Amino acid sequence: MKGLVAVAAVALLVTGCASVGNDRLAGESEQTIAQKIEVGKTTKADVTRALGSPSSKMFDAQGQEQWMYMHSRASADAVNFIPFAPLFGTSTSGETKQLTVIFDDEGVVSNYLMNSSDSGIKTGVFSN
Template sequence: MKTRVLIPLMVVAALMVGGCGTTNTGVLATADEATIAKHIINGKTTQREVRAYLGGPDDVKFTDSGQEVWQYVQQDTTVNGATFIPVVGIFAGGSKTDQKLLTILFDKKGVVVRSTYATNTKEFRNTVR
């Protein structure tokens, strides 16, 4: 009798509770492309101003000509609640990740040459092979 009640309750609880995770909870988490464009202006905004607005970059690279490229990444991942249900999770589980990526190219004087802002959503489904 207890098992008949316990298993449905476990299923309902697992469906209601989904896991989630976030990286980079700074300005990029709430900013959209228009907001970014107001603060990062080609030929005008400096590295110091970008750092004051967004904080330190998640990644820094250099072009062959020595220009700096900064990248900022914002990711939010939500795990489907069914993932946590034994056996059911194998077939119905998965996750969804929303990502924002801001890439900024600076000239050798530390002024923005150009920037790109991209968003995407990826959904992953558990599969049995």
């Protein structure tokens, strides 16, 4: 019995949880981003101070620079910790956030778009 309790304790400690991307974006929402980024006023330096370095930088067809920030978080669902359940499939849930900031020729924000979506992966009998 003590062995089973020890295995359960280790399973609880080794909970499957992972995140990738810009950690500053993790705590942001559309409302908090709107407080930090003002179209026509906020500069590249302001955005960098607020959010750090972007995940990627690119130029669109009109030559405007775009910065992209991303953050994804995923964790194992509770069903994965039921004995023998993972033999029949697994289930994870999480959230993905993406912020695209577009700058004009002077380096001032001309537009931005914040997306947030729930994500999950289910396999086996849990995929229905």
